[in-house]
Amino acid sequence: MTGANGVGKTSLLRMVCGLAPIETGRILWNETPIQSQRDAFYQDLFYLGHANALQESMTVMENLRFRCALAGTALDSDAALAALGMFGLKGRQHQLVKHLSQGLKRRVALSRLALSPARLWVLDEPFVAMDDAGVRLLADLVATHLGRDGLAVLTSHQQVDIGSIAPQLLELGK
Amino acid sequence: MSTRTLGLGGVLLAVLRREVALAMRQKGEVLTPLVFFVVIASLFPLGIGPESALLLRMAPGVLWVSALLAAMLSLQRLFATDYTDGSLEQMVLSSTPLSLLVAAKALSHFLLSGLPLVLMAPVLGLQFGLDSRSLGILMLSLLLGTPTLSLIGAIGAALTLGVRGAGVLLSLLTLPLYIPVLIFGAGAVEADAAGLGANGHLSLLAALLVLSTFFAPLATATALRISLE
Numbered sequence: 001m002t003g004a005n006g007v008g009k010t011s012l013l014r015m016v017c018g019l020a021p022i023e024t025g026r027i028l029w030n031e032t033p034i035q036s037q038r039d040a041f042y043q044d045l046f047y048l049g050h051a052n053a054l055q056e057s058m059t060v061m062e063n064l065r066f067r068c069a070l071a072g073t074a075l076d077s078d079a080a081l082a083a084l085g086m087f088g089l090k091g092r093q094h095q096l097v098k099h100l101s102q103g104l105k106r107r108v109a110l111s112r113l114a115l116s117p118a119r120l121w122v123l124d125e126p127f128v129a130m131d132d133a134g135v136r137l138l139a140d141l142v143a144t145h146l147g148r149d150g151l152a153v154l155t156s157h158q159q160v161d162i163g164s165i166a167p168q169l170l171e172l173g174k
Numbered sequence: 175m176s177t178r179t180l181g182l183g184g185v186l187l188a189v190l191r192r193e194v195a196l197a198m199r200q201k202g203e204v205l206t207p208l209v210f211f212v213v214i215a216s217l218f219p220l221g222i223g224p225e226s227a228l229l230l231r232m233a234p235g236v237l238w239v240s241a242l243l244a245a246m247l248s249l250q251r252l253f254a255t256d257y258t259d260g261s262l263e264q265m266v267l268s269s270t271p272l273s274l275l276v277a278a279k280a281l282s283h284f285l286l287s288g289l290p291l292v293l294m295a296p297v298l299g300l301q302f303g304l305d306s307r308s309l310g311i312l313m314l315s316l317l318l319g320t321p322t323l324s325l326i327g328a329i330g331a332a333l334t335l336g337v338r339g340a341g342v343l344l345s346l347l348t349l350p351l352y353i354p355v356l357i358f359g360a361g362a363v364e365a366d367a368a369g370l371g372a373n374g375h376l377s378l379l380a381a382l383l384v385l386s387t388f389f390a391p392l393a394t395a396t397a398l399r400i401s402l403e
Contacts, residue, residue, distance in 0.1 A: 040269075067264065072269050
């Protein structure tokens with residue numbers, strides 16, 4: 001999903017997640033409105049907004065553990081270490097989040113993706129604050145997810161190749 | 175990828191553990207309300223003078239009002255950091271019902287701010303010359319009353335999220351709702367001292383606790399959803 005600043009990309013994503021109210025129309029998941037099956041829909045959803053949803057005074061690992069718990073799963077330490085390693089955060093699992101740079105915080109938030117069994121990924125500007133290698137890594141992760149019959153809705157200002165899959169482009173404001 | 179699922183209890187335990195771990199890292203936030211409680215309650219004997227009959231008569235009310243204000247002090251922070259860092263959105267988007275997550279947060283608020291007050295109260299009660307029987311009733315009434323304060327306060331904290339001057343607004347919203355708890359809490363000690371027995375007051379406090387345990391998390395969850403829109 002692309003579009004100029006302020007055109008409503010984030011609002012639309014928040015509506016898709018059921019965080020913002022919808023004035024007209026419906027949002028369906030498995031042919032049922034999301035409002036009437038909240039718990040089931042949220043089981044299938046992974047949302048990453050502008051904020052990283054990381055508690056500053058907890059360590060990287062504690063943050064991941066809590067986020068997994070919210071999703072109803074126990075954190076598998078080995079899988080978590082592998083995910084962190086993939087995002088170049090090897091050896092940083094016991095650092096407090098407040099000691100990480102902006103880009104690294106984003107990487108911690110994104111490493112959750114590799115641990116999430118959710119089928120629908122809703123990502124708001126996931127490529128922001130990422131270096132080239134990070135962008136490549138994330139694109140590959142999304143491609144793998146799509147290859148496993150997953151779905152991903154994301155906003156971006158830059159054109160990123162996501163594997164061999166041609167994305168459906170929605171340009172807001174046109 | 176194999177994932178082990180956590181039961182409902184596991185999720186709520188994770189919320190509790192996170193809150194307690196955070197509090198242990200920011201000890202000031204736990205200690206400030208407690209010190210506030212001690213200071214406020216100690217100012218009264220200093221201001222009123224050493225007339226023991228008057229102090230004794232005032233003790234339950236003074237201690238209860240101090241506890242109420244101390245509990246208010248930490249309420250504002252209940253959802254504030256989760257709101258700014260985006261964790262609150264994730265709680266709303268959890269497949270665990272939000273009202274249960276909220277109940278776990280309220281329980282953690284009680285454990286970290288209410289329970290220390292309950293344990294500190296007898297020390298302050300001695301300053302006022304309360305006897306051991308009255309101290310016991312005071313602790314029991316606080317033990318039944320402070321969880322209700324946390325539960326009702328959570329509604330106020332959720333409603334005032336992201337509002338400027340939230341602190342004052344929060345007090346204006348929740349203090350009137352605290353009145354029944356205050357009346358029955360302080361009343362329990364007085365009734366017992368007057369020989370009427372504290373059972374009635376304590377039962378009403380317990381009833382308030384049961385009612386707020388059921389309704390407050392639902393109301394808080396709704397308020398949080400509105401605040402996030």
